[in-house]
Amino acid sequence: MFVSERKHLTGMSRGELAEFLNEFGEPRYRADQVFRGLHQRRLQSFQEMTDLPKALREQLCESATPSVLTVESKYVSEDGTRRFLMNTADGNPVETVFIPTENRDTICFSSQSGCALKCDFCLTAKLGLLRNLTTGEIVEQIITVLNDVYGPGGETPHGTNLVAMGAGEPFMNFDNLIKALEIMSDDDGLFIVPNRVTVSTVGIVPKIIEFSKLQRRPNLAISLSAPTDELRDRLMPINKRWKIDDLMAAAKTFERTLKPGERFTFEYVLLGGVNDSIEQARKLAAVLRKHGLHRVKINLIPHNPAEQLDYHPPEIDTVEAFKRTLESLGVSAYVRTPRGRDIFAACGQLAAKHEANPVKLTTSETAELTL
Ligand code: SF4
Numbered sequence: 001m002f003v004s005e006r007k008h009l010t011g012m013s014r015g016e017l018a019e020f021l022n023e024f025g026e027p028r029y030r031a032d033q034v035f036r037g038l039h040q041r042r043l044q045s046f047q048e049m050t051d052l053p054k055a056l057r058e059q060l061c062e063s064a065t066p067s068v069l070t071v072e073s074k075y076v077s078e079d080g081t082r083r084f085l086m087n088t089a090d091g092n093p094v095e096t097v098f099i100p101t102e103n104r105d106t107i108c109f110s111s112q113s114g115c116a117l118k119c120d121f122c123l124t125a126k127l128g129l130l131r132n133l134t135t136g137e138i139v140e141q142i143i144t145v146l147n148d149v150y151g152p153g154g155e156t157p158h159g160t161n162l163v164a165m166g167a168g169e170p171f172m173n174f175d176n177l178i179k180a181l182e183i184m185s186d187d188d189g190l191f192i193v194p195n196r197v198t199v200s201t202v203g204i205v206p207k208i209i210e211f212s213k214l215q216r217r218p219n220l221a222i223s224l225s226a227p228t229d230e231l232r233d234r235l236m237p238i239n240k241r242w243k244i245d246d247l248m249a250a251a252k253t254f255e256r257t258l259k260p261g262e263r264f265t266f267e268y269v270l271l272g273g274v275n276d277s278i279e280q281a282r283k284l285a286a287v288l289r290k291h292g293l294h295r296v297k298i299n300l301i302p303h304n305p306a307e308q309l310d311y312h313p314p315e316i317d318t319v320e321a322f323k324r325t326l327e328s329l330g331v332s333a334y335v336r337t338p339r340g341r342d343i344f345a346a347c348g349q350l351a352a353k354h355e356a357n358p359v360k361l362t363t364s365e366t367a368e369l370t371l
Pocket residue numbers: 115116117118119122123124125166167168169202
């Protein structure tokens with residue numbers, strides 16, 4: 001049976017696993033064992049689940065799979081960032097980035113293969129949308145990265161933070177994304193709780209509202225990158241569908257759901273000579289003021305150069321001046337240090353050329369990561 005025809009158990013909730021195993025006449029506790037095997041022990045083969053009867057392991061190997069992604073290549077940056085290029089069983093690219101810092105690990109994962117949204121400063125846009133990733137493909141990215149960094153099932157010494165900022169617009173794949181985050185939050189599994197997760201959207205307004213209503217919702221980041229409709233229409237065509245005023249009204253709805261002490265984020269990619277002037281910083285602060293948005297911070301992301309894009313990074317002094325202007329108007333602003341630029345893992349660079357510093361995997365490593 002082809003991999004794609006077998007059930008991918010990594011994307012199943014505990015309830016679905018119980019139903020699936022019930023078909024083999026297995027009791028409920030078997031579902032809990034398989035769930036722990038997949039998510040807590042991060043096993044990539046049913047044969048390793050030695051707490052299951054041998055006959056069941058063989059049945060599972062026949063009819064199901066724990067893994068559908070293949071690691072095609074891995075790139076390691078001088079700063080420790082690791083970029084993974086994977087393929088789905090039907091040959092679509094998936095990119096995932098591991099970003100270590102002193103006290104925590106962050107995994108930036110993809111929600112779609114390619115993207116439909118055509119942001120002008122983003123390389124993934126050049127691919128167009130190939131397809132939505134399944135729930136299992138989203139979860140498996142995280143398992144694959146943790147197994148690569150800490151060994152199969154190895155202890156993770158730091159907490160793991162997740163950011164849905166890889167390829168794709170997460171809110172265009174809302175249901176699969178939310179189900180994946182629920183599976184990953186299970187304390188008998190990966191145990192990555194919602195407040196360790198940030199979902200980044202370009203501003204799919206109805207989905208921001210729906211997200212606001214979730215009981216256990218992750219953090220939100222909204223990619224803005226322009227203070228006026230005229231400029232944003234050009235940089236991020238989604239703005240033609242929902243104007244800045246619509247987006248800010250949805251952001252206000254979200255802000256009302258914040259708990260005491262919480263804030264949410266606007267991301268602003270700084271493009272040299274395009275959206276980085278003092279005047280534009282003032283307009284940005286004015287937009288926030290107009291909509292009464294106070295519990296926000298702005299992450300300033302200097303553009304990462306890529307040959308295929310017409311933009312260039314802003315001058316360091318310009319970035320500082322932009323930040324100071326926002327702060328002088330009462331808006332918290334932070335400059336994000338680019339990570340993994342040398343391996344094209346930085347924001348907006350995914351889908352850039354693949355040949356930089358590849359770490360070729362041996363056949364056994366590839367097999368380990370694949371199944
Ligand atoms: S920035 Fe995000 S939403 Fe825009 S094209 Fe790139 S991947 Fe898609």
